[in-house]
Amino acid sequence: MYKERRYKKRLNRYRPFLLLGNQIDGRLFCDKVFEFKNLKDLRERLPNALFQIKGEGEWDFELYQVPKEYKIYFRLGYYRYPNRGTKLFRYDYMNLPIKAVEFHDHEISFIGAMKCEEDRIKYVGSDIEVEINRIFWDWK
Numbered sequence: 001m002y003k004e005r006r007y008k009k010r011l012n013r014y015r016p017f018l019l020l021g022n023q024i025d026g027r028l029f030c031d032k033v034f035e036f037k038n039l040k041d042l043r044e045r046l047p048n049a050l051f052q053i054k055g056e057g058e059w060d061f062e063l064y065q066v067p068k069e070y071k072i073y074f075r076l077g078y079y080r081y082p083n084r085g086t087k088l089f090r091y092d093y094m095n096l097p098i099k100a101v102e103f104h105d106h107e108i109s110f111i112g113a114m115k116c117e118e119d120r121i122k123y124v125g126s127d128i129e130v131e132i133n134r135i136f137w138d139w140k
Helices: 039-051
Strands: 002-011 017-028 033-036 055-065 072-075 079-082 086-092 098-104 107-115 128-139
Touching (some): 002 086, 017 039, 017 079, 033 039, 039 098, 086 107, 086 128
Parallel strands (some): 002 128
Antiparallel strands (some): 017 055, 072 079, 107 128
């Protein structure tokens, strides 16, 4: 089974990025806030940050591009979000585990994959499930 989503965004390569984790009805066993100084720092550190994510129950991580001055607010007492910024990507307990993050010219690809035998799930005609989220950007 193959599923692909494409998003178009306008980014500023010199602004910071923020990866925020939220425990909705579960727990996270990793850092919940990852800050990146700019696009270059995001390229270097994002794959490692995503591979560190471990959780149980309901959780999510959202990647934002934020201005240099921002605050993190809480909704419902536990759900974090920045006061300003552009949401780029959401990764949660319902997505396939991310196996690769690829950066190309004006594109980030998040590739999730799972062998169906690993979770004892059988799909007709396929033994591997693949999910790709691509973010295409243009500069501001």
